[in-house]
Amino acid sequence: MQSYPRPSMALYRSCGALISSLALGPSKTPMSTIHLQHFPTISSKPIFKNTTAKPLRATKTPQKYVYPDPIPQFAESEAQKFRAELxxxxxKDKETFGDDLHSVIDVCSQIFxxxxxxxxxxxxTLLVEPFTDMLVALKEKELPGAPLAARASLLWAQSYLDQDWEIWNSKSPN
Structure with missing residues (x-):
């Protein structure tokens, strides 16, 4: 009978899942009779060595997606919808805005x-800039509730703008 060197405790810890699966495997061999061979250590040297220092180049230039131009009729319709919803x-937060509610809505609607x-x-193509512009403009004009208004505007746009665009364009004849 051939004898194998006894594995170290570190090997048992690092291969715990392997040992457990071996112990519970279909052979039902008790752990005391399983002998593990010494595993070679993993080298920190790279396996492959790049012998060419030339940068790799694609054979074809990737196609750039071009977004459609804004549609003025959609913009006008959506701006009205935005204003009404805002x-x-x-x-609902009239106490935050007080008498300046209409001014806040005007600023946000104009920027949008x-x-x-x-x-x-x-x-x-929905960008964050118009909403940060709303926040800045409201603060510069010292209007109340700037963060609340800008956030409400952003949340509305995230929820409805792309969906409304899709609906608008599905109705348009191609």
Missing amino acids: SRKLL SEFLLKEYGGPG
Whole structure:
């Protein structure tokens, strides 16, 4: 009978799952009769060596996705919808805005409308800038509830803008 060197405790710890699976395997061999061979140590040397120092180049240039241009009719319609929904949402916090509620809505609606007219070209083109611009503009004008209004605007846009774009374009003849 051939004898094998006894494995160290570190090997038992590092191979715990292997030993457990061996002990519970179909052979039902008791642990005391299983002998583990010494495993070679893992080298820190790289397996492959890159002999060429040239950068790899793609054979084809990747195609760049071009987003559609903003649609003025959609922008106008969506800006009106945004204004109505923001008014309804902020009216719930009338005590925060006081007499400045309409001014807050005007600032947010104007910035959002400009974004829709100039930048928004469908799903994937919603940017955070118009909402940070709302926050900054409201603070510069010293209007109350700037963070609340900017956040409500952003949440509304995230929830409805891309969906409304898809609906708008599914109705349009191609």
